[in-house]
Amino acid sequence: MPLYKDEGLVLRTVKLGEADRIITILTRDHGKIRAVAKGARRPKSRFGARLEPFMRASLLIATGRSLDVVSQASTLGAYADGIVNDYDAYLNASVIVETADRLFAALEEPSPAQYRLAVGAISALSRHLHDPRDISESYVLRALALAGWRPRLDACVVCGETRKPVAFSIPAGGVMCATDRTPEARRIGERGVARLRALLAGDWATLDAASARGADGGSAGAETTVSAAASVPTPVDHGDLVEKWAEYYLERPIRSARLLDS
């Protein structure tokens, strides 16, 4: 069987037969692949924990007729160690790998830039560098932006003017002014827009400062809520805006993100 070398981040694994696993891997140069790790579930597997989710490994892979086969794996980043014992880190890491998985189902093309983004996010989670939710939301926004779905945050998507945005429309792709806002658009304030900008730019100084202030629990920067009796029929909270953005453009719900909301 022909062999190829690459490095990859393990997204998920499923059991195969009695002792094997199928590993879904986001690779740097071959996009998303699925490969069999033979004997991976035996106690003395030569792969050890190297092919568990959130691990980054250097790989030698044999091209098979139906499925590729992992021939060798050595650890480049044991990110799982800092993630699996921390519930928040684990949930947010799950959002990241699930988003990457879905994104590559849509792309079907190698993207070293996407790979670097995912590795950076998982590595940051593992090292507890920032608020875990900030890391996963920033990853999701940036990964989708890199794939072509970048929200417009600098000016109203309808008139292009930079006057104060009051709403965010997911289908229209960004912020809207008071004149142009559509009924489905969610209310958003300056703080919400500033947060989205920081997430999209990976502006950790701003995100960490907001997180440290803790005014909004380091999450969504919720705006003033409108009572149920108010005449505005649109959702106000944009706490799940990033999740909805991903769901809309990837045309699939991100199941792990649901857990973050619960």
Ligand SMILES: [Zn+2]
């Ligand atoms: Zn406008």
